[in-house]
Amino acid sequence: MKNRFIIRKVIFTAAFLLAFIFSGLSFYRSRHLKEPVVAGDGLLEVRKLSHYFPGLKGSLNDASVYILGKGDTGSADGAALVLGGSHAEEPAGRLAAWLLVENARLEKGRLFVILTANPSASTSTRPGGAYPPDYEISTPWGRQKFRQGDRWSNPLDQWPDPEVYIHYPSRQQLAYMDIRNQNRTWPGRPDGTMTEKTCYAMTQLIIKEKIDLVIDLHEAELQYPVISTIVAHQKGEDLAALASMMISGEEGFNIGVEYSPVALRGLSHREIGDHTQAIPLLLETPEPFLDATRGRTDRALLLTGKDEFVMKAGRHGLLFEKLDENGWPIDVRVGRHLSSIIQIFKVWTELHPERPILMENVPRYAEVISRGTGYYLKNPDLAPAGRLFYE
Amino acid sequence: MATFITLLYYLMVAFFAACFIWNFRRSKNWQSEVLYLIVLLPFLLRLFRLK
Numbered sequence: 548m549k550n551r552f553i554i555r556k557v558i559f560t561a562a563f564l565l566a567f568i569f570s571g572l573s574f575y576r577s578r579h580l581k582e583p584v585v586a587g588d589g590l591l592e593v594r595k596l597s598h599y600f601p602g603l604k605g606s607l608n609d610a611s612v613y614i615l616g617k618g619d620t621g622s623a624d625g626a627a628l629v630l631g632g633s634h635a636e637e638p639a640g641r642l643a644a645w646l647l648v649e650n651a652r653l654e655k656g657r658l659f660v661i662l663t664a665n666p667s668a669s670t671s672t673r674p675g676g677a678y679p680p681d682y683e684i685s686t687p688w689g690r691q692k693f694r695q696g697d698r699w700s701n702p703l704d705q706w707p708d709p710e711v712y713i714h715y716p717s718r719q720q721l722a723y724m725d726i727r728n729q730n731r732t733w734p735g736r737p738d739g740t741m742t743e744k745t746c747y748a749m750t751q752l753i754i755k756e757k758i759d760l761v762i763d764l765h766e767a768e769l770q771y772p773v774i775s776t777i778v779a780h781q782k783g784e785d786l787a788a789l790a791s792m793m794i795s796g797e798e799g800f801n802i803g804v805e806y807s808p809v810a811l812r813g814l815s816h817r818e819i820g821d822h823t824q825a826i827p828l829l830l831e832t833p834e835p836f837l838d839a840t841r842g843r844t845d846r847a848l849l850l851t852g853k854d855e856f857v858m859k860a861g862r863h864g865l866l867f868e869k870l871d872e873n874g875w876p877i878d879v880r881v882g883r884h885l886s887s888i889i890q891i892f893k894v895w896t897e898l899h900p901e902r903p904i905l906m907e908n909v910p911r912y913a914e915v916i917s918r919g920t921g922y923y924l925k926n927p928d929l930a931p932a933g934r935l936f937y938e
Numbered sequence: 939m940a941t942f943i944t945l946l947y948y949l950m951v952a953f954f955a956a957c958f959i960w961n962f963r964r965s966k967n968w969q970s971e972v973l974y975l976i977v978l979l980p981f982l983l984r985l986f987r988l989k
Contacts, residue, residue, distance in 0.1 A: 552966065555968060555971070556962075556963075556971065559962075559968075559971055559972065559975060560975075562975075563975040563978070563979070566979060567979060567982060567983070570979070570983065570988075570989070571983060571986065571988045571989075574983065574988045574989045575988055578988075671989075702984075703984075703987050703989070706944055706947060707943065707944070707947050740940060
């Protein structure tokens with residue numbers, strides 16, 4: 548009888564160890580996956596966020612800042628900051644930023660790009676969300692793998708959450724988990740949590756580099772009303788409205804404009820405008836993967852944006868954006884972001900000729916759809932010396 | 939302060955993980971044994987900073 552107990556416990560323990568090792572390895576590999584970046588000719592320099600706020604040094608969120616331009620980094624022309632991966636589970640934003648760093652050339656002005664604005668969030672997936680750990684983009688030279696990520700910083704890097712998150716400096720009470728949400732912790736603070744410190748470092752970058760425009764790239768579920776739109780601080784209302792018209796007229800898709808609510812604190816489109824000289828704009832594309840009524844949450848849904856259950860919600864009038872059998876493929880979403888950025892810079896330069904930002908060699912909406920996102924990703928095996936970086 | 943609170947939480951996780959292992963060893967009911975191991979898994983993943 549005693550032997551039977553022992554044998555059973557040994558079998559259970561072995562099964563447990565198998566599950567622990569298998570899951571642990573999977574989580575470890577996902578957290579430590581290196582994503583190659585082959586910087587294009589337009590790159591001047593790569594800095595770390597701790598360059599602007601040393602308090603972030605040594606932290607996982609000491610993100611890389613890719614500086615693109617012509618000539619020196621202290622040019623008197625205009626300057627823009629593009630943020631990808633504020634919410635790491637919204638891949639079109641990261642991929643659009645990736646294509647900027649690998650392809651863009653600046654004729655005038657400087658472009659600062661952060662591919663992974665919240666690196667910690669890119670190392671985790673949503674508990675209970677059945678998210679895939681990563682996804683792959685097909686390219687002419689093979690497949691490039693990216694981390695899937697989550698909306699919030701990884702609890703391994705910032706834990707525990709408080710009962711209620713009190714935003715700094717407004718003291719507005721927000722949901723507890725949003726203390727790890729990088730789009731609720733602007734403008735940040737130097738002695739705050741890791742997520743707040745990251746926002747503080749980016750705020751310092753914006754101030755010290757005299758950034759004129761900040762474009763925060765996001766994606767949204769179709770059951771959320773703020774979708775397919777530019778969210779603009781009041782300082783950028785004219786710019787966003789003009790860009791929206793230009794995009795609708797020239798790029799082949801429509802994008803709306805929403806104004807940043809004054810009472811909703813912690814968001815980039817509110818706090819950057821209130822606390823720095825820059826005009827913040829936040830771009831949203833549709834991502835059915837994020838909808839609560841989605842079906843199987845796999846890589847295919849992430850990349851094709853096709854889901855019969857979300858479509859059914861649309862037939863019941865529950866969506867704020869159309870969804871048909873064509874879905875919302877990643878190329879469409881990346882292309883929308885890139886064309887929106889191109890048009891925003893164009894309108895900015897027309898409105899502010901003394902602070903021009905002239906960017907070339909970035910694929911537009913129609914080109915990304917025609918050739919695919921992967922066509923514009925460069926082969927890390929063929930990267931010139933000093934041009935290969937990892938996120 | 940935040941670092942101190944985080945450390946306390948990790949100590950708490952270690953304590954509960956040890957309790958689950960202890961109970962697993964002492965249990966004579968196979969369903970309880972499975973239950974202790976299932977509950978133990980996320981505690982160990984956190985303790986080893988894997989998830």
